[in-house]
Amino acid sequence: MTHGRIERYLISHGDVRGGEARAALNLAAYFFFITFTFYIVKPVKESALISFLSPSWWPYADLVTALLIGFVVALNVRLLDRVPRRTYLTASLLFFMAGTLVFGYVFDVHRAGAVMTPVIDPSGIAFIIWVQAVVPAIWVYAVIAFAFWTDVFVATSVTQFWIAVNDVFDAHQAKRLVGLFVTGGLLGGIAGSAAAALVTFARVLRIEDLLLAAPVPLALAAVTVNLVYAGRQRVDAAVGDGRIGAPARAGVLESFRAVRRSRYLLLLAGMLASAIVAGALINYQFKQVLKSAFESAAERTAFIAVLFLAILAVSTALHLAATGRFLKAYGIRWAIVIAPAVLLAGSLAVFALPAGLLLGWAALVRGGDKLFDNTLCQSVRELLYIPVPADVKYKGKIFIDMFVAKFATGLGAVLFGALYALRQFAYRNDGSMAGTLAVVRETGVLTLAFLALWLVMTRLVYREYPAVLKKDIRRKWASGDEAVARHVDLDLTLQIFNTIQSRERSSTLYYMNLFNLVRRGGLTPDLKELLGIRRDEAKARALDALFDVGGGSFHPGLEEALADEEFRSEVDLVFLLPAYQKVMGERLEGIAGSASEVDRAEAANSLSRMAPTEAALRALGRLLEDPSAEVVLYALMSAAVHRFPGHVPAVVRQLARPATRPEAQSTLAAYGPGVVDALASALRDEAEPLEVRRAIPEVLARIGTQDAADVLVEALARRSEDLEGALVDALFKVRTDRPGVRFRDAEVRPALLGLVRKACDLVLDPPGPEAETRALLDIRVRRAFELLTLLYPREDVVNAYQNIRQGTARTADYSLESLDILLDRELKELLLPLVEDLPAEERRRRLRRALRLK
Amino acid sequence: MAQPHMTIKTREAGKVVIFDVEGEIRRSDAPQATLHSLVESQLDRGKRMVLVDLHGVSFIDSFGIGQILASYTSTQNQGGAFKLCGISQKLLLIFQITMLHKVLEIHEDCDRALESFD
Structure with missing residues (x-):
């Protein structure tokens, strides 16, 4: 595939792989145009609300939006269910383009007090008269409808964007690329809010005229989203495992059930809801301060526009400089907690501040909330969805992002409205900064409660996250020992082979081995057949008939004899007889020195059943040094029985x-x-x-x-x-066989790091041809993972290793993600570049950085 | 009669390493470079598909079985594939009695065994 200049730049300078560049760029552009549109529409909405609704009504406006958006979500779900994804996203954008034109038209009529649009058809005159009469009458409702329409646009467009991301990329890809997407969104926001601020201050355009400009970025968004879906096959081919599944289909009830069935999604919903309620309360605190701080609506609007421009500019700078690095360095574990922790500290500060610093405090806390929302929180939130199975994610995400989020906004509005009424803020706040400080502090208690809840929810979500991630990471192969142990009694198998082998060596050795086999219960009918025991018995019985020995047996059945308990006891007793030990003690030394290998092997074998007398142990010691490997084999088996330290x-x-x-x-x-x-x-x-x-x-x-x-x-x-x-x-x-054995980190880690560093050296300074280096690297990496099991949960490490080696692209990425959570920073920096699918130069660059090399 | 010495020749067919074993695999005749050590050296070279051709093998004792099982375990531990082919009927019977056929993938025909790696 050929790449354009920007794509080549992203591949060489960003963490973007060849096959992903075009889709990633198109998605970033798609997000840019959406946020651009939103930030030129938003000031129009804020301005309209401030001008035509009393601030005390703002919670009610939020509540109306929260209540009504559910119906839009239901429609959205229904359309997603019935319309192909690409068609649906395009149609949505066309709908919003039409909406901006309609509202622009209505605003234009209201401002001018007349329909300015030329009418060619004379019958249109009736329409003109109707519009001129209706618009002033329903103006307040038109403003509320516009505010609602704006919220619908944001909710659906942003959700649709992330659904598109999830359609195209998997967990690990998305984690690498999320920075690019968020950058696209932030730049779009900056461009949009800068355009709006320009209009506010320079009065180049009327603010309402921005609505007529909005269809342009929306049309460009429609183009980019079509390019994304047109390129899906190419992305898929580059990835190689068909990761883009068929779009999931779900109704509202099914979406709700998907969330209810998943503890993880419930926790995510709880975390998001507590964050939104806290954010809404912070916003009300902010608005109360603004109401007191500015008398002029125009000044207030200008302050809001500049603040949002500043928030976006700082968000972008922070995002570019810190979000990706923070996520890479500290992972989701800490990224998830930083926003509620900082906001909690910031909200607590209001109880110690003088009234004079209230505006600065409100701007910082509100700005901080938006700042986190634009950067770390957004990235983390989307990453948390990634390990959820595609169909559940699709259903759950819609429900959480739309229903739960709006419910939380409504809850925030209800709580503030109730507090406002119960604590009689309208009467207690005389408009002075001191009066506002008291009201803000009372609201702050509620805010702190929800920030604390948010903080608790982050811990609960994070505790659940690895388990959700690991659900898809299964073992790719069983260990050899496990596979053998499952089917084979190894000792018995080896004994069978020894028995077969001994048959041709010596009948004594053979019977000794048979005797051992019977004692173990290993003489199965099949084995008897194989050893020819049955044929021998048949021959013996034929001889019985020939000699006519009556009821007695000339050659008793071998099987019966060996299996007979009394027979076995007798054999054991013979070995214990003092006379036997005395006689054998005198003979053993001679046999051990015999020239006959068979004699020595028989002696070595029989020693296992003899009492460990001095003579027996001495003879065994000599046989353990025997030049014949077969004699030593039997001597070793006898030594294992006696376990004499001198041997x-x-x-x-x-x-x-x-x-x-x-x-x-x-x-x-x-x-x-x-x-x-x-x-x-x-x-x-x-x-x-x-x-x-x-x-x-x-x-x-x-x-x-x-x-x-x-x-x-x-x-x-x-x-x-x-x-x-x-x-x-x-x-x-x-580690595998004895889970109870403990390994101390301080003792294992240096060796582990040493091994990983040696693997890094192989990449940075290859000792030979590529194939040879690759093989050496594989050995080192495998050993590193084996050592990791001493410090981290064995199953997690083994599963991750096996899936990185032989899993699909998706399970390999999930495995990398699980290691990212599991390992500490130093190990991650050294080990992950060795196993990630990276371009060679990028791998070397990351390893050099991890090793602190120039 | 002198026991035929065991010889192991190594060759490659694509990604598969084939060990042609001949003679008797006996403890008393164990070479310094055992089958297991040869398999391990191939695994260290990154070769993880192993086929052992036992056409020329007339006898295997417990040492030989230990070598085969150790080779299987090492290959399996690395996510590789270890297969046997050309095994005699008698040996196959012993493998069945000892349940080794449940663990080891055994092919009568070596060409088929080679194809099965694809």
Whole structure:
């Protein structure tokens, strides 16, 4: 895809990816034109309300809007349900274009007192007369209708814009791009309010004439939104997983149910409602101060226009300089709380202020509320919706943004109206700043209550947010150990193979193994068939008939014999007989030194059932050093039964041999916690063969005690490149198998950061060809994630890693978002650029910055 | 009769690494570079699709099974795919008895096994 100059600029300087640039730019332009329109219409509305309605009626005007907007929302939902998204958004904009022209016409008639529009058709004269008669009669209602129409425009247009964003981008993309969108909106607001302020002061145009200019930006908004939806396929192809689903369809009741069914959406609704009520009360405090501070309506209007221009200018500057950085650095966790906390502190200040500073205070608090609303709150609010499933989000968002928001505005109006009446503000406020201060302070108590509620709701929402985010992040694959353990008894399987193998070596060894199998209940009919036991039994029974031995059996059934409890007890008793031990004790030394490998293997096997006499242990020690791997195998199994401390060095030495390593590991693990110190010494001892040291972490992981884990962490802290993989794998195994084991942050974090920094070095200074570097990086990143499980919830880390590696674009983005919440700043800055889908140069730039490199 | 020595040859077919194993996989004949260590070195190279061709294998003892299972576990832990092919009928029977066929993906025909990675 070719990119224009602005798109190329955004790709190279902003956090915008190639496939997203055009859609992101069009959406930002769409938002620009909407806010531009709103801020040139808003002064007209404010001016009309101030001129034709008493300020004491403002709450009622708000209440009327809050009550009526529900019907508009219902219509909006119905249309969204029935009309394709692109068509609906275009039609909405055309409707508002027509509305501005109609209201412009009505304002024009009212101002001039006559219809100025040329009429060609003589029958139109009746219409002219009708309009001239009706407009003055219904003027107050026309103003209220215009105010209501303005609120409808804002509510529907902004919601439609964010719905378009959610249609095109997913959570992580939106988080990166939200800054661009908000910038577009803020610039539109500045341009619009600057145009309005220019009109107010320079009187270039009559303020009503702005209405006739409004269709122009709205027409441009219609063009951009069509470009967005025309480019959907290209964005989708660039992303690669068909993330743009079919538009959800919902009725009003269904939207309400969607919110009611979701605890998260209910909390979001509560948070938004408390914020809006607090904002409405702050606005009433502000208006009361303005009423006292300015006698002239024109001066008051000018002050409002300039204040809003200043708010937007500061919002834009703050947004460009801080919002994105704040979100990246502190995440949603702190971004969500800063607005209510600051406003709470600001609102408390009114109780300590003199009356002379009231106007400044009101402008700051009202400005602060709008400032946060334009920047951080707006970004955070939209981000909080992202992890909600698309259909629920669509339904819930409409209900919350329109019904809940308007309900909260209405509640604010009712509360203020009630307070105004009950506390008799109209009589107590004599118009002086001192009288106004008292009234503002009383309103402030209510404001503080809702700000405190807002603050509490932010905590509740944030507590719920990660769980909602993680719902879509599921495991992509089970670990190998889990998969094997689910279906296979590993020890039994290995014993079966040993039995099969021993059949060709020695009948004694074979029967010993069969005996062991029967004791474990592992001699299944299939296995008997495989081993030929049934065929042997059939042959033996045939011989019984040949020799005519009557009812007795010449060759008793092997299965019955081995399975017979009495038979097994007898075998065990033989091994315990003092005479047997004496005779075998004298013989064992000789057998252990026998030239016959089979004899030695049989002895090593039988030692597992013998009493641990001095002679038996001595012979076992010798067999553990046997040159034959098969003899050592049986000796290791016997050593695991007796667990004699004196055998540990010999068993440890067997870790060096690939042929005996797995059994040596099992034997040492069978020793349990008592062998941890010996293993720790061997692990530290650089004179030990590397193969031995590499095999020890697995043993410690299988022992899995706190001491064993501490030894592993201590070894990891020594940063041995040769042992790193084995140590990390072992620690991950401990975390998986032993959730009760504790890892101290101070001990794990340095090693973890060291490992992540080494991964960063691979990106910044590749040691070889790209494929080789990529493979090395993958290993480091996997190890880093495995270590992360020691400090953070294992499931969350594993799921995030697996989805980043093999998930869809959407689950990968959700995983990055969940890591963004989970990890601290330093880890985030180092680790996320390694796993995010970034252009190479951007990845290097972010890593250099994280590592504080030039 | 002398036991045939085990040999392991490594080749690649697209993204798949194929290990051609011949001889008997026995503990007594275990080479220093075991099947598991060879698989791990391929995983370290970023190769996560592994096929072990057992056409030429006449015998496997518990050491060999341990090697196969360890190779499977390492591959699976990294989100890769580990498959076997060319396995003898007797060995398949043992795998079924020990339930290993529930864990390991086993193909009679190696070309089909290779195609199944796509």
